[in-house]
Every structure is written in C-alpha cells, then in structure tokens.
Amino acid sequence: MMKTNWLLGAALSATALTFVASPAAAATKFEFWYGLSGDLSERVQEMCSRFNASQADYEIVCVSQENYENNLQNTIAAFRANKQPTVTQISDGGVVDLMLSGAFVPVRELMEKNGYQIDWSNYFSGISSYFSTSKGELLAMPFNSSTAMFYYNTDALKAVGFEGAPQTWEQVEKIARDLKAAGYECPIAFDPTGTWQWFEQFSAVHNQPIASNGNGYGGLDAVVEFNKGKFVDQLGWFKKMTDEGLMVHKSKAAGETANDAFTAGKCQMSSSSVADHGSFAKQAKEGVHWDVTVLPVWEGTERHNSLVGGAALWTLKGKTEEEYKGAAAFYNFIALPAEAQHWSTITGYIPVTNSGFEAMKAAGFYDAAPYKGRELAIQSLTATPPGEYTRGIRLGNFGAVRQEVAKAMQSVIFDGTDPQKALDDAAARSNEILRKFEQTYKGQQLP
Structure with missing residues (x-):
C-alpha cells in the first residue's frame, strides 16, 4: 500500500503533530551527518528529537560536522572506510562531488521503493534543479534552502x-x-x-x-x-x-x-x-x-x-534496507507542512515547496514582526526565471x-x-x- 504525504500539497494544518513517547531502544538506528553549528545545529537536534518522538520504529542519530566543507570531506572519508552515515547534508558547493561519486541512492527511488508518493513538482524549481540531473531527476531531498x-x-x-x-x-x-x-x-x-x-x-x-x-x-x-x-x-x-x-x-x-x-x-x-x-x-x-x-x-x-544556498539530504549506498526505511520516514516527516513551517519559523530558511510558501503567506506568517521580510528571499530567488548564469554553479x-x-x-x-x-x-x-x-x-x- 502506498503511503501518500497528502499534506505536502495541501494548506498547513493548524493542528500540531501528535507525538508518542520514544521507546527505550528504537527498532532501527541510523545516522544523519550535517554541516551546521551554533544555533542552527541546536535546531537540527530539536528536529531529530521530534522525529524520534513521533514514531517508534526508527531512531535517528544526528551528528554535527561543524560546517559544510567538513561534512563533505568527512562523508567522503567515511564512505571509503565503509563507515558512512545513512543520510548526509551536502551543500550546493558539493553537488558535483556527490553526483559523480556513485555513492548515493536517488531520493525518488528511495521514496517510491518504501511506499511514499511525493509531489516533486511542488518543490520550487530553483531549489529542485540545483540537486537534479539535466533531465530533471531529483537526486537528493531538499532540506535547508536560503539565499x-x-x-x-x-x-x-x-x-x-x-x-x-x-x-x-x-x-x-x-x-x-x-x-x-x-x-x-x-x-x-x-x-x-x-x-x-x-x-x-x-x-x-x-x-x-x-x-x-x-x-x-x-x-x-x-x-x-x-x-x-x-x-x-x-x-x-x-x-x-x-x-x-x-x-x-x-x-x-x-x-x-x-x-x-x-x-x-x-x-x-x-x-x-x-x-x-x-x-x-x-x-x-x-x-x-x-x-x-x-x-x-x-x-x-x-x-x-x-542563487539558492543551503543544502539537500543525500542517502548513501551501503546501508541496510531497514535503515533506508528509516531515512524515507524521516524525509516524509520533514516534508509535512506543519514540520516545514516549524523549521522555517525557528530558523529563517525558506519553505522549499510552493504550497508551503503559499500556505504560510495566506496564514499571515510574513505579516508578523519577527518574520516580516523573509518573504523577500522568495522574491529574490524568483526575480527572473533561472538562466545560464543564475540557475546555480556546478563545478x-x-x-x-x-x-x-x-x-x-x-x-x-x-x-x-x-x-x-x-x-x-x-x-x-x-x-x-x-x-x-x-x-x-x-x-x-x-x-
């Protein structure tokens, strides 16, 4: 039976996510390495805790590598030693390195294999194209996007x-x-x-x-x-x-x-x-x-x-099917509009989907003093259609x-x-x- 993230294309729900107590030992544990530090690292840790509390099948262990470049190099080294995490956060600057490495499982393949239907066209084109092939196949899960x-x-x-x-x-x-x-x-x-x-x-x-x-x-x-x-x-x-x-x-x-x-x-x-x-x-x-x-x-x-800044989540080869099920569940979790809004609220990162942005705008999110001005990031990213020199940098x-x-x-x-x-x-x-x-x-x- 396909698991459909129906909320991804719908308006934000006013109902908060319902969490259940995390078990003493989760059935499947998997690692997520990321390249953020300071306040943003704390926000990632909170997200990981919310995911763990929302279900009883998986436990994500989130490890900061301090910055994007460290995470890229540490991920490469770990993969060569067969000690790689299941999920790694790679910034815009590391896209080509991952694309040509052959060390990843494409996100569409991962989600479909594990029974999730995602409306990929709902993602902002400027964001999804950065992490897609020339034919438009999205390889990694958009996560923290900025400009x-x-x-x-x-x-x-x-x-x-x-x-x-x-x-x-x-x-x-x-x-x-x-x-x-x-x-x-x-x-x-x-x-x-x-x-x-x-x-x-x-x-x-x-x-x-x-x-x-x-x-x-x-x-x-x-x-x-x-x-x-x-x-x-x-x-x-x-x-x-x-x-x-x-x-x-x-x-x-x-x-x-x-x-x-x-x-x-x-x-x-x-x-x-x-x-x-x-x-x-x-x-x-x-x-x-x-x-x-x-x-x-x-x-x-x-x-x-x-240009789109920030990073996407890449799923690395060499892990168990159960770990991949955990990664897919985590990706589905962060795509939930209520979670996406929470993430955008506490950080400043822009929502990565059209429906997410429109729902937040309709709800008056950008009219409130603490958040007013963030909508200008969307204006900046969409000032013109991405062109030869503005769709990104692939070096x-x-x-x-x-x-x-x-x-x-x-x-x-x-x-x-x-x-x-x-x-x-x-x-x-x-x-x-x-x-x-x-x-x-x-x-x-x-x-």
Missing part, C-alpha cells in the same frame, strides 16, 4: 536621513559615508572570506558568469570566468570602501564575526543568509532595530534571480575554488594587490583544480 540578503539597522539609517531599504550599491555607499560622518565607526560589516554572499550572489543578481559551460552545467571541461566580468570592479570597490573605513573587516579571524557585530549594533549594515534571520531576532542586543532586504544591484542593472571541488576567490579578495583588501591580477591568479589556480577534478572523472558525464 543571501542585505541587513540594515533601521534606526541608524533614519538617523542619517535614509528612509526605506537600500536597493542599489550607490545608495549603500552614500549611506555608509553619511554614517561615517555621523560618527558611526562601522557602517558596513564585511567578511572578505564570505565569497558566497559577496561574490557568488553578486554575480548572479547581475547575471555575470562564474564559469563557462553555463557555470559548469554543460560539462566538466568548464573554466572559470570570474576574472572577466563585473566582479573585477566590485572587488576594487570593496578595496576603496575598506580603505576609507566604510566597510570594516569582521570575521572569526578578526575576533568578531560580521553577524555578531551587526546584532550587537556595532555595525549598521551587512550581508548574510536569510537563514540567519531567526538567529538575528534572538541575538540582537536590546535596542538594536533592524530589517532585511534583497541584495543591492548597481544602478542601470536589471536584477536577476539570486567539481568547488569548495577549493571558493578558497581561491577568498584568497584573492583578502590579497586585494589587505595587501593592496591589483584586483585584476588577484583574480587572474585565482582563476589560474582554480582552473588547475577543475582540470584535476576532470581528470579524476575522465570519461564521465554530468548526469
């Missing part, structure tokens, strides 16, 4: 005469100058290692290529092109702004992250994931009033859709490429390297990384 947003202190902006939300980089620069003149020491918190929001998302909303072959979707022989477009000038702008004290270095290496500096009221503008919206609401210092908007673009630029070992871009950004900011030279050098090293990856999978094609 980059721009955060600002409403009181500070009003103090210098700016009303509303900044929409262009020209406005951001003027506001920053006015804030500096008014005595604010840190107009913009800037992390020069934050390539996702400052580089990748900038490129997408300005429709700029990061690599040939449609950002790698067309094949493993892609070469990077981030040294040929608008990002060269943008990196020069970052340098000018930091030299003038309008953008201030904030990172773990500097002793205080950009998010911490913003929520403490020390910095008045910053960029981060919409997933941090919930954390900001909890962590903002008393008296710090803030809001969020879409990423700025340069005047005269047609805004394009931003092998992309984490290493990101590190090369981060090194270039830091070289310009801290060492005064010419932006064009820094990016040319980063491009050369990145292409070496891509060629090694291509050689590793010689003869293979992206699915």
Whole structure:
C-alpha cells in the first residue's frame, strides 16, 4: 500500500503533530551527518528529537560536522572506510562531488521503493534543479534552502536621513559615508572570506558568469570566468570602501564575526543568509532595530534571480534496507507542512515547496514582526526565471575554488594587490583544480 504525504500539497494544518513517547531502544538506528553549528545545529537536534518522538520504529542519530566543507570531506572519508552515515547534508558547493561519486541512492527511488508518493513538482524549481540531473531527476531531498540578503539597522539609517531599504550599491555607499560622518565607526560589516554572499550572489543578481559551460552545467571541461566580468570592479570597490573605513573587516579571524557585530549594533549594515534571520531576532542586543532586504544591484542593472544556498539530504549506498526505511520516514516527516513551517519559523530558511510558501503567506506568517521580510528571499530567488548564469554553479571541488576567490579578495583588501591580477591568479589556480577534478572523472558525464 502506498503511503501518500497528502499534506505536502495541501494548506498547513493548524493542528500540531501528535507525538508518542520514544521507546527505550528504537527498532532501527541510523545516522544523519550535517554541516551546521551554533544555533542552527541546536535546531537540527530539536528536529531529530521530534522525529524520534513521533514514531517508534526508527531512531535517528544526528551528528554535527561543524560546517559544510567538513561534512563533505568527512562523508567522503567515511564512505571509503565503509563507515558512512545513512543520510548526509551536502551543500550546493558539493553537488558535483556527490553526483559523480556513485555513492548515493536517488531520493525518488528511495521514496517510491518504501511506499511514499511525493509531489516533486511542488518543490520550487530553483531549489529542485540545483540537486537534479539535466533531465530533471531529483537526486537528493531538499532540506535547508536560503539565499543571501542585505541587513540594515533601521534606526541608524533614519538617523542619517535614509528612509526605506537600500536597493542599489550607490545608495549603500552614500549611506555608509553619511554614517561615517555621523560618527558611526562601522557602517558596513564585511567578511572578505564570505565569497558566497559577496561574490557568488553578486554575480548572479547581475547575471555575470562564474564559469563557462553555463557555470559548469554543460560539462566538466568548464573554466572559470570570474576574472572577466563585473566582479573585477566590485572587488576594487570593496578595496576603496575598506580603505576609507566604510566597510570594516569582521570575521572569526578578526575576533568578531560580521553577524555578531551587526546584532550587537556595532555595525549598521551587512550581508548574510536569510537563514540567519531567526538567529538575528534572538541575538540582537536590546535596542538594536533592524530589517532585511534583497541584495543591492548597481544602478542601470536589471536584477536577476539570486542563487539558492543551503543544502539537500543525500542517502548513501551501503546501508541496510531497514535503515533506508528509516531515512524515507524521516524525509516524509520533514516534508509535512506543519514540520516545514516549524523549521522555517525557528530558523529563517525558506519553505522549499510552493504550497508551503503559499500556505504560510495566506496564514499571515510574513505579516508578523519577527518574520516580516523573509518573504523577500522568495522574491529574490524568483526575480527572473533561472538562466545560464543564475540557475546555480556546478563545478567539481568547488569548495577549493571558493578558497581561491577568498584568497584573492583578502590579497586585494589587505595587501593592496591589483584586483585584476588577484583574480587572474585565482582563476589560474582554480582552473588547475577543475582540470584535476576532470581528470579524476575522465570519461564521465554530468548526469
């Protein structure tokens, strides 16, 4: 008998999930590794506890690997040692690595084999396409999806005469100058290692290529092109702004992250994931009033859709059928609208289905002060239909490429390297990384 998640395509139920007591020893235990830490890790642990309490057949053991890159590398190492978890959370940057590994069970196959019917067309196309084959087959379960947003202190902006939300980089620069003149020491918190929001998302909303072959979707022989477009000038702008004290270095290496500096009221503008919206609401210092908007673009630029961030859940080969039944039950659980709404509420991650978003909107979720603004993430992701340079980035070992871009950004900011030279050098090293990856999978094609 097929088990249909009828609620997935329906409006959110006002009735809370009914939980039963978890047994002392679950019939089947399986592991889920994830790459989140801090407040978001605590939210994952709560989700795992809710799943365990909701049924008596399976016990999921959820283990944080601290960050996405650690989880990817640890997952690969564990699989080679035949000690892999049943489920692993892999971010957008690790999609190609998993696709070509042959180490996973496609999510559609998993769910159908275990008797679940899911309306896969209900998932936002920009999200599902990131984790799908070129033919549209979804390989992993969409889980925590986000995009980059721009955060600002409403009181500070009003103090210098700016009303509303900044929409262009020209406005951001003027506001920053006015804030500096008014005595604010840190107009913009800037992390020069934050390539996702400052580089990748900038490129997408300005429709700029990061690599040939449609950002790698067309094949493993892609070469990077981030040294040929608008990002060269943008990196020069970052340098000018930091030299003038309008953008201030904030990172773990500097002793205080950009998010911490913003929520403490020390910095008045910053960029981060919409997933941090919930954390900001909890962590903002008393008296710090803030809001969020879409990423700025340069005047005269047609805004394009931003990229999906976050991760999906991949099911790894080599586990027992009972463990796979547990994984399928867990995927079905997190797809329940009541659970999806809870997850979105306590984090800031966007709902991954059309029906989930529409139901939350109809229920007035985005009208409430703690959550107002999160709907702009959907607006950002759907500003235009995903195009050649805005559907995503499909490059092998992309984490290493990101590190090369981060090194270039830091070289310009801290060492005064010419932006064009820094990016040319980063491009050369990145292409070496891509060629090694291509050689590793010689003869293979992206699915």
